[in-house]
Amino acid sequence: MGQARRFGWLAIPLLMCIPVLWAGAQGTPPGGAAPAGQGAPAGGPPPGLVLKFAAPDAARGQTLSRSCAGCHGPGGVSAQASVPGLAGQVPSYTRFQLSVFRAKLRPSAVMQGVASRLSDQDIADLAAYFAAGEPGPAWAADxxxxxxxxxxxxxxxxxxxxxxxxxxxxxxxxxxxxxxxxxxxxxxxxxxxxxxxxxxxxxxxxxxxxxxxxxxxxxxxxxxxxxxxxxxxxxx
Structure with missing residues (x-):
């Protein structure tokens, strides 16, 4: 039971999102906002995981990202071995993770607090900004x-x-x-x-x-x- 609870975050969001995970739950296609009133399809994820946003603005995302730098590093290049870098991450993955944190389906008091203050457009803009960067330098390895x-x-x-x-x-x-x-x-x-x-x-x-x-x-x-x-x- 303990193991199932520990790893539940990997299962729960995806169980809720599979019908529209990357087509709908990740938001509208870049370049256009979702139709007014659009919500989750029958049997799909809750509305909080269906992002509605206009064309992502990476410049605005850069401004928003300043609050991320304390943990994830400037520009999303992490200097901490236990903290993931965000630079170069594919935008659909970043959008999904932030929406899952915001919905409190993935545990992390810090990230849930951060994501709770983000709008759908904020999430899309942040994802676009980080996606435009390059992954950080290679870590030392044996x-x-x-x-x-x-x-x-x-x-x-x-x-x-x-x-x-x-x-x-x-x-x-x-x-x-x-x-x-x-x-x-x-x-x-x-x-x-x-x-x-x-x-x-x-x-x-x-x-x-x-x-x-x-x-x-x-x-x-x-x-x-x-x-x-x-x-x-x-x-x-």
Whole structure:
């Protein structure tokens, strides 16, 4: 029970959002506002996760981002191994995470407080600003551990049915905005390792995004996860 509660944030938001996760729940297409009165479709997510915004304004997002710099670093380039950088993150992923924090579906007293003050347009503008940046510099990593992680990330391990991470996240780790697949390039190492453990150890809950991660990571040992975290934190 304790494990299920701990990892529930990975399941709950996606269970609520799968019908329109990246088409509707992530907001209207860039360039136009949602039709007046548009809400969540039947059986879809609650209105708080259906973002309505006009064309994102990265310049405005830069102004808003000043309050993020204390933790995530100037320009979203984190200098803390336990805090994820935001620079270069695909906008759909940033929008979704902020909307989930705002809806109090992902635990973090700090982030819930920050997100509670953001409008839909604020979220879209912040996501656009961070997406326009480049990931922070590579973190230092043990060469041997990094090489092992690189082999798993780029090629997987057929003998153990390990899927290459590059299949979804791309060879450069930059993710895919249309599919809501996160950029993991130069991800803060301690944070990256924590998230890998959470995905691998999450109970099955039958929704695509977290289940794909759980299945992909299930054959991996703790040492494998350390190697992957070393690699993704030092990709560039």
């Amino acid at each position: 060469p041997a551990l990094r090489a092992r992680g690189a082999a798993l990330f780029q090629g997987g391990d057929n003998d153990r049915n390990v899927i290459a991470c590059a299949v979804c996240h791309g060879e450069d780790g930059r993710g895919a905005d249309r599919q809501g697949i996160a950029s993991v390039t130069n991800l803060a190492p301690e944070y990256g390792l924590e998230i890998l453990h959470e995905f691998r150890d999450t109970p099955r809950f039958g929704v695509p995004h977290p289940d794909a991660m759980r299945i992909a990571l299930k054959p991996l040992t703790d040492d494998d996860l350390k190697a992957l975290a070393a690699y993704i934190s030092s990709m560039k």
